[in-house]
Amino acid sequence: MKLSRLALLACALLAATALAGCSSDMNANTGGGANAAASPAATPTPAAQVLTQTERPQKIKDQMAQRGAEDEAAPALKFAEPRDGATLTGSTVKVRLTLAGDLKGYKPHKDPATGMGNHIHIILDNQPYEAYYNLDTPFELRNVSEGQHTLRVFASRPWHESYKNEGSFQMITFMVKGGGDASKPTTTGTGEKMADNKSAPANANASATPAATPESKDVQPSTGGSVDRAKPLLTYSRPKGEYKGDDASAIMIDFWLTGAKLQGDGGEYRVRYSVDGGETKYIDKWEPIWLAGWTAGTHKVKLELVDKSGNPVDNGGYNTTTREITVVK
Numbered sequence: 659m660k661l662s663r664l665a666l667l668a669c670a671l672l673a674a675t676a677l678a679g680c681s682s683d684m685n686a687n688t689g690g691g692a693n694a695a696a697s698p699a700a701t702p703t704p705a706a707q708v709l710t711q712t713e714r715p716q717k718i719k720d721q722m723a724q725r726g727a728e729d730e731a732a733p734a735l736k737f738a739e740p741r742d743g744a745t746l747t748g749s750t751v752k753v754r755l756t757l758a759g760d761l762k763g764y765k766p767h768k769d770p771a772t773g774m775g776n777h778i779h780i781i782l783d784n785q786p787y788e789a790y791y792n793l794d795t796p797f798e799l800r801n802v803s804e805g806q807h808t809l810r811v812f813a814s815r816p817w818h819e820s821y822k823n824e825g826s827f828q829m830i831t832f833m834v835k836g837g838g839d840a841s842k843p844t845t846t847g848t849g850e851k852m853a854d855n856k857s858a859p860a861n862a863n864a865s866a867t868p869a870a871t872p873e874s875k876d877v878q879p880s881t882g883g884s885v886d887r888a889k890p891l892l893t894y895s896r897p898k899g900e901y902k903g904d905d906a907s908a909i910m911i912d913f914w915l916t917g918a919k920l921q922g923d924g925g926e927y928r929v930r931y932s933v934d935g936g937e938t939k940y941i942d943k944w945e946p947i948w949l950a951g952w953t954a955g956t957h958k959v960k961l962e963l964v965d966k967s968g969n970p971v972d973n974g975g976y977n978t979t980t981r982e983i984t985v986v987k
Contacts, residue, residue: 734759734825742830883974890918892963894979902986
């Protein structure tokens, strides 16, 4: 009787051991159980960006209504300094503009509360523009490198849409002798970078006296050369910089066009654009468009002027321009 009980006990122990081994093997093969390592969560696939053209945002329509006749102004700019074709000595270039025309109340200024207001877009060579709000003081460029430079200006609304009347856009070229240190960037009077001079010829350092100027932001190195005024010229304006909140829901493409008429306006040219190297599309009327559907992150926007056959129209490299923007959501 004792032997029988011992045998039963031994069988029970053998069965328990076998079950434990089987459980251990199952856990090892399937990854289940309390002792198994947790599988890493799958990384979600980023949403694909699908951009669609949309109407002017309602908040801009509201601003236009509040501005009244001012939005229909025809501001006319002229360079007081520097003069077209001037040769300047030293690395500091002061830009002074005069404003005339059918203004209907238009005046560059910055609202202290919103940081917005009418302003002038200033473009040195083919850099992204800088906003110039106070025409009572010069916009000062410091450490400008030796050589020839192109300066373009045009009037803008608070949301950076350009006025497209005759006289709003002005362009000059000037020479700098004894310019700034080519290893350092061109800056505004407050020391903020306006242009990168790494590709410019080396030269002796020159001093620059700071002056009160509007705020400005860093810009990327220029890719532009000499402009032929007899040829069509596309001046890239927007988009630029960082977009967040409501400003990122619909982003404006805007530009200035000189010496050319688009197909939708009775001409033979087109403006071709693409985002992040994707599908190319066309703008056939000289007016801003808004694109919706942007995803968060960095994007590259390319604008180029093409003829009726779709061939790029070259003018010193200025008619094909790519800018990098950042969308924050």
